[in-house]
Structure formats: C-alpha cells, structure tokens
Amino acid sequence: MLVASRNAKKLNELRRVLTESGIEGLTVVGLDEVQAFDETPETGATFEANAVVKAVDGAAATGLACVADDSGIEVDALNGMPGVLSARWSGVHGNDSANTQLLLAQLGDVPDERRGAKFVSACAFAIPGGEPIVVRGEWPGTIAHEPRGDGGFGYDPIFVPESETRSAAELSPSEKDAASHRGRALRLLVAALSDYAAGR
C-alpha cells in the first residue's frame, strides 16, 4: 500500500497506525520509494478534497492501493484558519518553526478563553480505478503561549489537547496515536482497508 506523503514524520505516524491496525500482509511504502509521478498541488478548499486527490493520483500512478492524509489546525480566533494552509501559513511550505512562531505572534493579544483550536485530519483511500473513500478525525484543544516538547511535528509543540496539560509534542508516540486527529481518522479507515486486503 502506498502512503502518499513525503513528510517523513507524518509518514511515520501513518505507517505506525496502519501497521498496528491488524491488517495482514500489509507493506507500507512512501512516495519516495516509488517511481516519481506528477503530483497534483494541494490547492483544494477542504482537507477532504486534497486527501482524495492525493490518494486517487497515487493509486492511478502506481497501481497500488493508496492512503493519503491532508491535515492541519483550525484556530477559533482565526475563524478556523490556518486550516488547509497550515503547512504554508508563514508563506514557506513545511517550515514548522516559522509556522508555529507566526501563529503564536498572531495570537499574542488573544486571551486564554479565546485560544480554542482543533487538529483535523482527512484520510482518503483509493484503489486504481475505484471510488475513493474519505474520513475525518478531529482533536480538540487550545493554543499554548509558547512551544513545548520535541515529539511530533507541525503545530504539536503549541497545541495542548483537551483534558491534557502537556503539549502534543510532549506525548509519547502511542499516546499521540491513541488521541490524535490522524489516529482517529486512520482507525475509521481500517474497516475499509481490511475489506480491501481481504479481497472483499
């Protein structure tokens, strides 16, 4: 199964949850392990649209079943942004440090009671020529006032999950998988993946 991502840390999470999902005979490969193909840019207006395009393109180009995730953080005081622009919020794609620093600066005057946020992951699954499916997982919490922790990636150091005092970057990988938006979305996909792997 192809996982359509070049983000090593995201790929790790997807591989971890998929491998532990109990699907037999599953081999997970990343985009860097298959022949290059023209990837559609992520310009959709929703996480779901971007995830589906990535999964369908990956399946079509490789002939493999393909899982893709599009995810980000929705901040209440920013009307739900950065949203689909999370990875390029600072204007440069994939600069986690610049993105988190900008978000903290934008919220500099925003008081605690207005710092609600949620992580969102849309996970799509496609087989060549088949109809894709897409599911969504959410992880509610708040935006901290400074980064904490070395785990995870993206906005994890400034996100404090609901009923936690630690940031998402201070959770162990298994704690994060159990609670996170991506873990939730992938578990919703597992039933569909099991059906596929079993040839049903």
Add this chain to the structure above:
Amino acid sequence: MLVASRNAKKLNELRRVLTESGIEGLTVVGLDEVQAFDETPETGATFEANAVVKAVDGAAATGLACVADDSGIEVDALNGMPGVLSARWSGVHGNDSANTQLLLAQLGDVPDERRGAKFVSACAFAIPGGEPIVVRGEWPGTIAHEPRGDGGFGYDPIFVPESETRSAAELSPSEKDAASHRGRALRLLVAALSDYAAGR
C-alpha cells in the same frame, strides 16, 4: 475633535473626510497632539468593539469629542481573516510590507475565483460621559497577485476594488475616499457629528 490614531496615513484619511464633511468650526487633532494617556490595547474580537474602546478612552482622557476607526481586510479564502488582526498579521504590528507579502504568500495557490475580499472599517464617535455610537463601512474587491501603486497604506497595493482594474493604492486620494470602507463609514458618522457640533 480628537481622532484617536497614531497612524499618520490613517489620520490623514480621517482628517480629509471629516474636514470635507461640512461641519463648521471643526478642528481635528491626532493622538500625538494631546497629552499622553494609557491607551487600551486593541484586543477585541470585532472591529466595532475596538473602535468603541478607542473612542471612549480618547474622549474620557482628553475631554474632547473623539472619533476612532478600527479597520482591516477580510479575505474569503482565509475565512474572513486577517480581520481584526490585519495590522499584526505577520506577527509585527504595523509592518505593511511584511503583512502584504505574507498574505500574498498564503494565497499563492489560491485561484482567482477564490480571491474575494473586503475592507471593513468600524468608526466610533464618543463624547466624554456620553453613549458612543459606531457604524461600519465595507469595500468589496479581490486580492491581486502582486502589489501595485504607491498611494494609500496597509493592504491597499494588493486590493483591487470591485469594478476596478487598479489597486486601491493606484487610486487618487479623492477616488479612495469616495469608495473606501473608511469613507463610507465616516459619511455615516457625519450626521451624528453634525448634531454634536451644532449642540443638538
């Protein structure tokens, strides 16, 4: 009358429209021309809330009638942000160039049909001990792909007003006043200001 702003270019616009409003005996002074007082930070969730606080504080501290504006740009593809955070969108307050460059970069992949936006100005008027009034003006348009023009300030160089091909920074001052969010809001205030100046 006090105009509660330290932004020289915004003060110019407010002074221009107020002076041309036909109110007799009006002298407009800016914050830098009165004795310093503790200004409330602009941390409200709406333009209206920020404008009212500025006008009420300015009137209370100086004994003058006071006009204040809080304004910004609402971009459709950013769910209405930067909004009240327009002046500090890049994380540094009042850096027009950094703010516009960041907004352009965030919209880098956003196609023309999703680049709608509007400028919004809330203008508040207060007299010492009196009930403030607040009005709103809006100026619809789209976000360009690069800055154009040297006029105006803020996001003017990347904002193309509806039924225009020029950016707001390419309009003459009188053209801008006639169409802009701030001009519209101030004209709504003029009736109230006239009443005040006439002692009614």
